[in-house]
Amino acid sequence: xxxxxxxxxxxxxxxxxxxxxxxxxxxxxxxxxxxxxxxxxxxxxxxxxxxxxxxxxxxxxxxxxxxxxxxxxxxxxxxxxxxxxxxxxxxxxxxxxxxxxxxxxxxxxxxxxxxxxxxxxxxxxxxxxxxxxxxxxxxxxxxxx
Ligand code: DQA
Numbered sequence: 001x002x003x004x005x006x007x008x009x010x011x012x013x014x015x016x017x018x019x020x021x022x023x024x025x026x027x028x029x030x031x032x033x034x035x036x037x038x039x040x041x042x043x044x045x046x047x048x049x050x051x052x053x054x055x056x057x058x059x060x061x062x063x064x065x066x067x068x069x070x071x072x073x074x075x076x077x078x079x080x081x082x083x084x085x086x087x088x089x090x091x092x093x094x095x096x097x098x099x100x101x102x103x104x105x106x107x108x109x110x111x112x113x114x115x116x117x118x119x120x121x122x123x124x125x126x127x128x129x130x131x132x133x134x135x136x137x138x139x140x141x142x143x144x145x
Contacts, residue, residue: 001142004063005034005131007049008056008075008084014100014128022100025128034071037132041139053077053084060087069093069142071134073100078113085114094141096134099124 007027010017015026025033031047038045050056056074063070070091077084078097088095095118102125103110116122121137123130 001043001069001138002066003038003043003045003069003071003135003138004059005045005047005071005073005135006056006059006063007047007073008077009051011073011075012049012051023127030128030131033128034131034135037135038139041136043139043142045135053081057083057087060084060091064090064092067093069095069138071096071098071131071138072115072119073098074115078103078115079109080114082114085118088115089118094120094138096120096137097122098130098134100127100130101125 012027014022014030015024027049034045034047048059056077060070070088070093072088072095074081074084078099097113097115097119104124123134126133
């Protein structure tokens with residue numbers, strides 16, 4: 001199995017970006033964590049980050065065509081991008097919506113997600129550890145068939 005982790009806008013600035021909200025882990029550290037978790041679980045993990053919506057839409061098409069599961073932190077697009085939702089809706093393997101922060105404890109505009117209604121599950125508020133937990137779940141789910 002191969003799984004994708006897709007990170008949307010501003011997530012390339014992890015570590016520098018509002019550390020009181022998102023922590024001190026950098027995006028490079030996050031890539032290592034995800035790859036390591038994949039190795040432990042026995043599958044390949046590819047992590048990508050983009051600030052361009054159309055690029056994310058293309059990556060979701062690629063995951064849909066390949067039948068790959070996706071852990072998706074769409075950042076701000078989570079809250080309004082129907083284009084990202086429509087692309088994610090084409091996935092046939094599990095989709096985990098992920099947020100580093102607990103969006104429900106924050107500003108009201110972060111409380112609504114256009115993705116949750118098509119996601120297999122949602123992880124929010126567990127920091128970057130959420131990625132590890134989401135990938136472990138994908139591993140267990142694949143083993144259970
Ligand atoms: C986020 C939460 C979003 O509201 C925000 O726009 C982000 C990051 C998170 O990981 O907590 O960019 O998805």
